[in-house]
Amino acid sequence: ILDPSADLNAALDDIVRYYRVRCMPPLLYSGYRPEEAKWLLPHLRSAHWRLKYVTASFYRRTKNILPQYNSGVCIEHPAFLTAESAALLTEGGGEWTLGITERLLRSPNAKAYAARAQDGRLAAWLMLLVFRGCGFVQDVFTLPAYRHQGLCTALISRAAEEFAREWNYPLYLCAENPDAVRIYERAGFTLYRVLSQPDWWAAPGE
Numbered sequence: 345i346l347d348p349s350a351d352l353n354a355a356l357d358d359i360v361r362y363y364r365v366r367c368m369p370p371l372l373y374s375g376y377r378p379e380e381a382k383w384l385l386p387h388l389r390s391a392h393w394r395l396k397y398v399t400a401s402f403y404r405r406t407k408n409i410l411p412q413y414n415s416g417v418c419i420e421h422p423a424f425l426t427a428e429s430a431a432l433l434t435e436g437g438g439e440w441t442l443g444i445t446e447r448l449l450r451s452p453n454a455k456a457y458a459a460r461a462q463d464g465r466l467a468a469w470l471m472l473l474v475f476r477g478c479g480f481v482q483d484v485f486t487l488p489a490y491r492h493q494g495l496c497t498a499l500i501s502r503a504a505e506e507f508a509r510e511w512n513y514p515l516y517l518c519a520e521n522p523d524a525v526r527i528y529e530r531a532g533f534t535l536y537r538v539l540s541q542p543d544w545w546a547a548p549g550e
Contacts, residue, residue, distance in 0.1 A: 459499050
């Protein structure tokens with residue numbers, strides 16, 4: 345919700361309908377608007393939406409280094425969704441990630457990376473976006489059963505390498521998980537900015 349003068353109740357109703365028609369749990373994310381916490385969050389609380397706060401930081405790739413990783417990892421560049429990649433996205437990120445990815449894959453400024461585990465299963469995913477003179481890494485995940493096999497390291501390393509070769513733009517990502525941050529730091533990312541206030545998302549109460 346980007347307009348503080350909007351009818352907030354009507355906006356929340358629209359959001360709930362949008363998600364529920366798609367059989368998805370309704371969610372609302374921060375729009376990073378000035379003074380947003382003062383005019384939107386009290387209304388969400390009064391409307392009985394549950395708020396969850398997340399402390400995250402932005403990282404920028406400042407070192408052109410490639411960490412050592414399993415060169416045998418098979419990395420693919422999905423140009424469209426298949427039943428296999430859709431299953432991975434749904435399990436790893438949910439229906440929301442699946443829907444957003446389907447739309448982004450049609451954009452010339454988005455590129456997907458997927459990694460296969462040794463058993464042949466598509467088990468890790470990363471999306472790289474170019475927007476307003478910057479690159480952004482998002483939707484990075486590895487299925488729980490396939491973690492600690494170097495899949496995420498291989499993805500972020502390949503994506504950073506190709507981005508540096510193809511674009512003369514800075515590359516950013518947002519992270520909060522310490523294990524993920526260690527992987528990103530090994531790929532040349534350093535802390536750029538800590539959010540001045542926690543990020544948040546909200547869901548309607550039961």
